Amino acid sequence: MKIPLRVTVNGVPREDLVEARTSLLTYLREQCDLTGTKRACEEGECGCCSVLLDGTQVTSCLVFAIEAQGKDVVTVEGLSEPLVLGSLQEAFAENGASQCGFCIPGMLMSATSLLERNGNPSEAEIRRAISGNLCRCTGYDRIVAAIAQAAERRRGAKG
Amino acid sequence: MSEQTFQYVGKRIPRVDIVPKLTGAAVFAEDVKVPGVLYGKLLHSPHPHARIVRIDTSRAEKLPGVRAVATAADLPDKRVGRVVKDEHYFARDKVRYVGDRVAAVAADTREIALEAVKLIEVEYEPLPPVRDAFEALAEGAPVIHEELLSYAVNGPAKPQGGNLCSLNELTRGDPEAAFGECARVFEQVYTTQMQHQTYMEPHACLAVYNPEGTYTIHTANQGQFPLRNVVAEVLGVPQNRVRVVPAEIGGGFGGKSIMKIEAAAAVLARKAGRPVRIVMSRHEDFIGGNPRAAFHVTIRTGVTADMRMHARTIDVVMDQGAHTHGAGAMTASVTQFGEGPYAIPNLRITSRLVYTNKACSSAMRAPGGPQINFALESESDRICEAMGWDGVEFRRRNAMPTDYVNTAGGVNRSVFTVETLEACVKLAGYRHDQVRPGPHRGRGLALGNWNVGGNASGAVVKMNPDGSVNVIGGVVDLSGVNTTLTQIVAEALDVPLERVTVKMLDTDSAPHATNSGGSQVLKSHGTACFKAAEHIKEQLFELAVDELDATTERMELKGGQVRVQGEPQRAVAVTRLLSKASASTGPLVGYGATGNSPRMPSMAAHVADVEVDPETGRVTVLRYCAAQDVGRAINPLSVEGQIHGGVVQGLGQALSEQFTYRDGRPENAGFLDYKLPSALDVPFIETVLVEKPAVVGPYGAKGVGEPPVVPVPAAIANAIYNAVGVRVTDLPITPEKLRAAIRAKAQGGA
Numbered sequence: 072m073k074i075p076l077r078v079t080v081n082g083v084p085r086e087d088l089v090e091a092r093t094s095l096l097t098y099l100r101e102q103c104d105l106t107g108t109k110r111a112c113e114e115g116e117c118g119c120c121s122v123l124l125d126g127t128q129v130t131s132c133l134v135f136a137i138e139a140q141g142k143d144v145v146t147v148e149g150l151s152e153p154l155v156l157g158s159l160q161e162a163f164a165e166n167g168a169s170q171c172g173f174c175i176p177g178m179l180m181s182a183t184s185l186l187e188r189n190g191n192p193s194e195a196e197i198r199r200a201i202s203g204n205l206c207r208c209t210g211y212d213r214i215v216a217a218i219a220q221a222a223e224r225r226r227g228a229k230g
Numbered sequence: 231m232s233e234q235t236f237q238y239v240g241k242r243i244p245r246v247d248i249v250p251k252l253t254g255a256a257v258f259a260e261d262v263k264v265p266g267v268l269y270g271k272l273l274h275s276p277h278p279h280a281r282i283v284r285i286d287t288s289r290a291e292k293l294p295g296v297r298a299v300a301t302a303a304d305l306p307d308k309r310v311g312r313v314v315k316d317e318h319y320f321a322r323d324k325v326r327y328v329g330d331r332v333a334a335v336a337a338d339t340r341e342i343a344l345e346a347v348k349l350i351e352v353e354y355e356p357l358p359p360v361r362d363a364f365e366a367l368a369e370g371a372p373v374i375h376e377e378l379l380s381y382a383v384n385g386p387a388k389p390q391g392g393n394l395c396s397l398n399e400l401t402r403g404d405p406e407a408a409f410g411e412c413a414r415v416f417e418q419v420y421t422t423q424m425q426h427q428t429y430m431e432p433h434a435c436l437a438v439y440n441p442e443g444t445y446t447i448h449t450a451n452q453g454q455f456p457l458r459n460v461v462a463e464v465l466g467v468p469q470n471r472v473r474v475v476p477a478e479i480g481g482g483f484g485g486k487s488i489m490k491i492e493a494a495a496a497v498l499a500r501k502a503g504r505p506v507r508i509v510m511s512r513h514e515d516f517i518g519g520n521p522r523a524a525f526h527v528t529i530r531t532g533v534t535a536d537m538r539m540h541a542r543t544i545d546v547v548m549d550q551g552a553h554t555h556g557a558g559a560m561t562a563s564v565t566q567f568g569e570g571p572y573a574i575p576n577l578r579i580t581s582r583l584v585y586t587n588k589a590c591s592s593a594m595r596a597p598g599g600p601q602i603n604f605a606l607e608s609e610s611d612r613i614c615e616a617m618g619w620d621g622v623e624f625r626r627r628n629a630m631p632t633d634y635v636n637t638a639g640g641v642n643r644s645v646f647t648v649e650t651l652e653a654c655v656k657l658a659g660y661r662h663d664q665v666r667p668g669p670h671r672g673r674g675l676a677l678g679n680w681n682v683g684g685n686a687s688g689a690v691v692k693m694n695p696d697g698s699v700n701v702i703g704g705v706v707d708l709s710g711v712n713t714t715l716t717q718i719v720a721e722a723l724d725v726p727l728e729r730v731t732v733k734m735l736d737t738d739s740a741p742h743a744t745n746s747g748g749s750q751v752l753k754s755h756g757t758a759c760f761k762a763a764e765h766i767k768e769q770l771f772e773l774a775v776d777e778l779d780a781t782t783e784r785m786e787l788k789g790g791q792v793r794v795q796g797e798p799q800r801a802v803a804v805t806r807l808l809s810k811a812s813a814s815t816g817p818l819v820g821y822g823a824t825g826n827s828p829r830m831p832s833m834a835a836h837v838a839d840v841e842v843d844p845e846t847g848r849v850t851v852l853r854y855c856a857a858q859d860v861g862r863a864i865n866p867l868s869v870e871g872q873i874h875g876g877v878v879q880g881l882g883q884a885l886s887e888q889f890t891y892r893d894g895r896p897e898n899a900g901f902l903d904y905k906l907p908s909a910l911d912v913p914f915i916e917t918v919l920v921e922k923p924a925v926v927g928p929y930g931a932k933g934v935g936e937p938p939v940v941p942v943p944a945a946i947a948n949a950i951y952n953a954v955g956v957r958v959t960d961l962p963i964t965p966e967k968l969r970a971a972i973r974a975k976a977q978g979g980a
Contacts, residue, residue, distance in 0.1 A: 107254015
């Protein structure tokens with residue numbers, strides 16, 4: 072049985088019909104054509120499917136699409152304009168923070184959420200913020216450095 | 231190669247393809263979209279060991295929305311395998327592990343596919359499972375491959391019968407006699423666990439059966455050519471009728487150098503007449519994966535009073551799992567890891583590859599390397615403590631020198647053991663009084679080696695009419711190689727980076743290549759690209775002979791011109807030569823190829839500082855220093871990234887990861903219970919790159935992917951010993967194990 076869903080995704084209002092059992096992850100990937108959010112474990116353990124739901128970070132594999140009724144969803148595609156990277160993404164690029172890239176959308180969502188709460192995070196706070204995002208390629212090293220650099224630049228830009 | 235200055239080589243360039251990865255636009259295998267796609271699902275064996283009595287797919291076929299069902303009956307009766315041909319793609323007579331493939335379905339939706347799989351009726355006659363390698367070798371053990379001795383063998387495997395898939399031995403000198411000449415002999419057993427690659431992207435592919443009777447397969451795999459060849463073999467079609475298109479790959483580490491789901495998707499696509507996508511769940515990826523094999527290592531070492539290791543024997547029992555898959559690394563590379571970074575005059579390495587009813591072990595980043603190194607380097611510290619020797623000096627005295635004739639009879643060239651050791655010691659500041667004071671803190675050192683090489687590869691370089699360049703290769707970009715190749719070609723042709731595009735193409739379009747793995751892509755593709763670029767240069771010089779009235783030996787390529795060396799005014803623009811070519815000899819295409827080249831050692835030296843909580847057994851890594859012998863770092867950003875990632879995989883192996891079975895059934899096939907290191911578990915990794923150019927390799931570069939995992943478990947184990955006086959000889963060193971060992975010691979145990 073299909074249920075009408077009204078949700079804003081990356082600032083664009085949408086109306087779709089979804090099955091009750093469809094996860095937010097599957098809805099975003101298959102009905103919204105936004106494949107940047109990744110399916111890696113579907114158990115909420117790895118963070119690759121992270122999105123922001125009304126500003127709160129969630130693992131979209133464990134959220135039903137209909138739970139987003141009337142809400143705002145932001146995915147990795149919503150972090151940049153066409154042809155222009157956001158400042159966080161630029162910091163990732165300069166620091167070599169991405170290797171295979173599969174964990175990166177989730178990392179960017181965690182980092183976005185952190186920097187909105189805390190403009191001057193310590194190394195420990197950064198590591199805690201991404202502790203739910205597993206990465207197998209980078210050892211987290213350059214990702215932590217990139218987030219710290221992005222935070223510093225944003226503070227500098229505001230000053 | 232002379233020490234010239236480079237414009238692009240040696241620069242920290244962000245990956246050329248990084249932007250799509252940051253915006254979510256990068257296309258991984260599950261992201262490939264085609265109209266009319268069906269969802270495929272595999273049926274796996276629920277038993278570790280059983281005869282298949284009967285398979286009935288009729289109920290599944292009748293479920294509305296099911297478009298195709300496939301079993302062994304849909305494929306030729308043919309066994310495949312890289313070491314021993316011991317595996318039917320879909321099980322025929324028996325299933326041999328929980329996860330063995332029995333059948334597959336394709337349906338309109340994921341839910342229907344999941345339902346259909348449950349409707350396939352399989353009658354099994356369970357057999358007693360063989361749970362570990364020693365059970366497998368015991369008298370009267372159930373035999374997993376009854377026809378082992380009739381299987382075709384690839385390469386150096388020596389099947390013995392029973393569950394002993396291969397027995398290999400390499401000897402140098404006379405260890406037995408030499409032990410008699412030693413001041414003291416040490417013996418110890420070390421054991422390591424099954425470790426999974428746990429790439430973040432599970433196996434995924436999309437297969438299309440084309441109207442002309444060919445297959446197109448989009449997939450996440452480390453090598454489109456080896457994959458194409460094995461898919462063609464399994465399907466029973468010629469290789470030219472299968473086209474493999476590499477998608478972006480979300481991690482591999484050896485676990486995606488195997489064919490897993492592609493043949494099933496292909497068969498289903500043919501039967502259904504529609505494209506089929508198969509994506510493994512995380513659970514399936516664990517149980518049907520190809521983990522690092524568990525090792526049992528018995529190591530015996532005799533030393534003489536002058537600090538030398540004079541004799542050594544190493545007996546390895548490797549728990550292979552149900553099929554040999556891509557376990558070639560095990561049998562062929564016995565000497566790579568057994569010899570270690572040392573020159574030991576009397577040495578025997580014996581290895582037994584043993585079948586068990588578990589997931590099939592295969593290549594995982596330096597296959598066999600960290601398992602053996604854990605034994606070698608734990609022993610180095612144990613020996614030094616007993617003999618009152620300094621650990622750095624001991625390693626220096628026994629270090630393998632360059633141009634060493636190895637135990638397999640080949641020559642190890644460009645060996646920089648001492649340089650790498652010293653670079654690490656210098657970085658770490660290795661002195662006992664420089665360990666930050668604190669209770670239960672300790673520092674450990676380990677020295678490791680891995681042979682890096684180059685496999686057969688070709689590359690094409692095309693120069694466009696405006697002088698910009700397109701490069702075509704046939705491997706996937708696992709470690710940033712697209713960027714590094716861009717740098718190499720830009721340097722060779724003196725063209726700015728943004729005017730060089732490197733693409734890894736499908737098997738119809740690209741020159742042949744082997745897979746991305748074995749730390750060899752840079753050397754193989756790098757050399758092939760360099761040669762292809764040189765080929766372009768030669769053609770440009772030929773075209774300039776009349777214009778410059780000079781012979782080609784006197785020419786150079788610089789700043790968009792061909793010039794006479796030393797006479798910059800005698801020059802002609804490259805674009806002018808290119809338009810001349812278009813009108814006469816045709817557009818410029820350069821081709822370069824390399825064959826398999828001998829592997830050369832790359833050394834890695836690590837120092838770990840740890841703190842142990844004796845109450846809980848928990849280990850905190852306070853600081854980690856890694857020195858690596860890289861030849862030349864074409865892209866230091868990329869090289870450091872490989873070291874960071876490799877070290878953290880090693881920390882997982884050292885402290886927390888283990889894929890466990892009980893009575894042949896997997897216990898922890900998911901991230902909740904298979905504990906990977908998170909960002910909270912690791913420090914920043916400090917690195918130093920030792921750049922002594924190798925005699926072969928583009929600009930003297932050596933591969934870097936695998937060496938960083940090798941010495942990690944030993945460095946951690948040695949650090950723990952120095953922290954709390956307890957030596958754990960079984961990986962992983964979990965808190966429970968360490969706590970129990972600390973208590974045993976306190977109560978007067980060993």
